[in-house]
Amino acid sequence: MDGKSTDRREKQDLRRLGLQVLLAVSVWTLLLVGLLAWTLDNVNEEMMELARLEAVANFNKDQAFRAWATGHGGVYVPETPRTPASPYLSHIPERDLVTPSGRKLTLMNPAYMVRQLMEDYDELYGVKGRITSLKPLNPNNRPDAWETAALKAFEKGTKEVFEITEIEGRPFLRLIRPMVTTEGCLKCHSHQGYEVGDIRGGVGVSVPLDKYLSVASERKRNLWIILLVVWIVGLGFIWLGASRSRQRLLERIDYEAHIWNQANFDALTGLANRTLFMDRLDRALTYAKRDEHLLALLYIDLDRFKDVNDTRGHARGDELLQQVAQRLQQCVRDMDTVSRLGGDEFTVILPVIREKSSAAMVARNILEELSRPFQLGGRENYLTASIGITVYPDDGADSGELLRKADTAMYQAKAGGRNSFRYFSVEMTQQAELRVRLESELRQALEREEFELHYQPVHRLSDSQLVGAEALIRWHAPERGLVPPDEFIPLAEESGLILPIGKWVIRQAFADMARLDKIGTRLSELAVNISTTQFREKTFAAQLIEFLGKHPHMKQRLCIEITERVFMDEHSEPVLQLEMLHQEGVRISIDDFGTGYSALGYLKRFPVDNIKIDRSFVSDVNKDGEDASLCEAIISIAHHLGMKVVAEGIEEREQWDFLRQKGCDFAQGYYMGKPMPVNVFIDYMKSHKVA
Secondary structure (H helix, E strand, C coil): CCCCHHHHHHHHHHHHHHHHHHHHHHHHHHHHHHHHHHHHHHHHHHHHHHHHHHHHHHHHHHHHHHHHHHHHCEEEEEECCCCCCCCHHHHHHHHHHCCCCCCEEEEEEHHHHHHHHHHHHHHCCCCEEEEEEECCCCCHCCCHHHHHHHHHHHCCCCCCCCEEHHHHHHHEEEEEEEEEEEEHHHHHHHHHCCCCCCCEEEEEEHHHHHHHHHHHHHHHHHHHHHHHHHHHHHHHHHHHHHHHHHHCCCCCHHHHHHHHHHHHEEECCECCCCHHHHHHHHHHHHHHHHCCEEEEEEEEEEEEEHHHHHHHHHHHHHHHHHHHHHHHHHHCCCEEEEEEECCCCCHHHHHECCCCHHHHHHHHHHHHHHHCCCEECCCEECEEEEEEEEEECCCCCCHHHHHHHHHHHHHHHHHHCCEEECCCHHHHHHHHHHHHHHHHHHHHHHHHCCCEEEEEEEEEEECEEEEEEEEEEEEEEEEEEEECHHHHHHHHHCCCCCHHHHHHHHHHHHHHHHHHHHCCCCCCCCEEEECCHHCCCCCCCHHHHHHHHHCHHCCEEEEEEEEEHHHCCCCCEEEEHHHHHHHHHCEEEEECCCCCCCCCCCHHCCCCCCEEHHHHHHHHCCHHHHHHHHHHHHHHHHCCCCCCCECCCCCHHHHHHHHHHHHCCCCCCCCCCCCEEHHHHHHHHHCCEEC
16 A cells, blocks of 8 residues: 555545435435426326316216206297207107297207206306217217217227317316216107117216416425425435535545554655555566566665764754755656665665666766755755665565665765765676776867767658757767767766866857858757756856857857756756846757656746657657657647747657647657768758758
């Protein structure tokens, strides 16, 4: 378990709690939605049932009038325009009568009487009624399509049919029930062939639904309000429970993190302690064995730290250890582990390195960083360190062996004079002697003019035009032949020879540019590498500006490439020097971006024009998703800050296409051209379109 796994577990627990809360809210909401839907449906059904019962009541009323009239053989009424003599009863001898007083009466059969009552009821209460039959005496009683279907259903045993429909634009419940032939019915309908008990037709009732729908709407509205209040109250309880659960979860996580930190981190410096260091070293070795890559371990011991405790006190000594821890962390990548084993002993795990010399680069950075003065109680204190280095698999296959040999190498460094590093190998001891001779030969190389500048072209990705070049120093030693820059540049920096070598590079580059201009092959930009040691010279910017004044042809064309280590000094000199150069038209480019250890905040604070993506990210950009994402992120950040991006180390067309697609501005690498002497570069310029 480590910090990342703890954070991952914390996120998982919080995510799980969030899902539980979401589930509770969803279940509660679905429950109330279901309850609402069920209740609304019940309200609708209840209103429809009430309307149906009203229709049934009206049907029963009509049947009661019909039964009374049928039982009495009909009713005689005065013959009027509304109650004329029925032509459908002309076959009945006693259809028309005259009273002794001379009043003329006509027989109103039961159906006619009920129809009259229905008309009155419709006018008074809005409830419509209708008598219909498949064999009507009166054509007005002929059924419509719905009534026809209902009457046929009655013949098959159906007792009732109803529907919701619109009549004259208003909603109605329409109900029809069968009308059964009785003895009294035969007086008028026997000639149609009916017998007692036959279904002679149906009586329909249409009840207006306006009042029912109004009541239903009111009840639904009240129901919505009640359930909304209940839902909100429920959400409140869920939120309260979730808040308490989250608080308990965070308290548990904090407690576990506190216990884990106590067990795995140094209380003074905040670095990994011996327990966590051994765990991470074991895991890093497991991955190194599985993936077959190199791993390096640095064992760091502060030189004469006891003197600080003795002269300044243990409180100042602790403060110094804290500052050392901070500087060590600035010298490594995020994937690396810095640990304090105890006292003034520190370790650094480099879980993945490309070559053994990479560990030496980190060691040099650490020594250089620790060589800067420490502020303790308002006074400057100086400190050095001795570093021992072991590399898997050359120096061992288990953590104990690597740690033991790194400790031995560290003591060898102390024995060699402190403020240095040593690899655990006889070969490295021999190389140390070789370096002494190499330094001597390097000093003579300046006098003998054994250096030469090669130029590597830089092309614009959008249109492939040649826009510039980078000046790269080469050393042709008489006895050694071509000495790789990786061998002599670090030595030159350590010995201080980089200062005169750097001045020679600028002088020679300016001279070569003047030569190119003279023959008509003008280059718009020339990049020159400036080491951290050069840049930290307080007079560097002033001297370069003075030199530019003597070579006006380089105005607005010089680009200096510096590494991210330049930005790690917190004093104001980097800001002042960079601003001075920028005002003079010198472009600033960060070389090997992404391999250093400075913060991205420096990109905002300093006048940077270009960012150069390190070849280690470019080499697998078309194969490795992480490298592709890193390159894309760097390009996005740079463009967002108004900077251009140069990708170095391009060796394949696929890399070129990928970077162009992602918006990278410039490209440099063997795919376009290797570093070449100035004469060869002149021919190269003539064969390529120069922007």
